Amino acid sequence: MSVESIQIGDNCEVILHFDLKLSDGSAADSTRVNNKPAKMVMGDGSLTKNFEDCLRGLTAGDRKEFSLAAVDAFGMPNPDNIYYLDRTKFDADADLQEGMIMGFAQPDGSELPGIIRAVSPLSVTVDFNHPLAGQDVVFDVEIIEVRHTEGELKD
Known part of the structure; x- marks a missing residue:
């Protein structure tokens, strides 16, 4: 063959x-x-x-x-894949914009992409669902x- x-x-x-x-x-x-x-x-x-x-x-x-x-x-989007992170977890000078995709370090050393959905002075909403x-x-x-x-x- x-x-x-x-x-x-x-x-x-x-x-x-x-x-x-x-x-x-x-x-x-x-x-x-x-x-x-x-x-x-x-x-x-x-x-x-x-x-x-x-x-x-x-x-x-x-x-x-x-x-x-x-x-x-x-x-389908899973609501359990949306996280609300304390703004202090990000660099103070980080230019966080809604819609941007960032890599987040995992315990095993790999990176997981997350979409920034909302930014406030106290928290950042990150969506880890597939885009x-x-x-x-x-x-x-x-x-x-x-x-x-x-x-x-x-x-």
């Missing part, structure tokens, strides 16, 4: 370009901007089941456009390469 004829399924690594638009047609993201395709592994939990289902059966060279409801794309949570989206994908991951048995 040649690489070009492998269909996307379980235990596949997929390299693809995508354009992501909101339901009103406005652009939200694209791998083509920096010509850096995305790499995804089917079944690793990083993609929703419905997103994976839309990719199944495609092969290298295929293009497809599909719509996902918010719950199947980036999920596209609650949005219906349209993906336009172009499959570049499909490979079996090493965990799959081959004939």
Whole structure:
């Protein structure tokens, strides 16, 4: 079986370009901007089941456009992901603006992005939901390469 004829399924690594638009047609993201395709592994939990289902059966060279409801794309906003932080937790000269995205250090050393939703003299409201949570989206994908991951048995 040649690489070009492998269909996307379980235990596949997929390299693809995508354009992501909101339901009103406005652009939200694209791998083509920096010509850096995305790499995804089917079944690793990083993609929703419905997103994976839309990719199944495609092969290298295929293009497809599909719509996902918010719950199947980036999920719905979770009120538990909104935090009210004491203003003193930020540098006094920090220019905090509503809508800006900041990285917040986690105990394990990683960074979690948060969106500043409100700034007052005493507190800062930070939203750790995905910026596209609650949005219906349209993906336009172009499959570049499909490979079996090493965990799959081959004939």
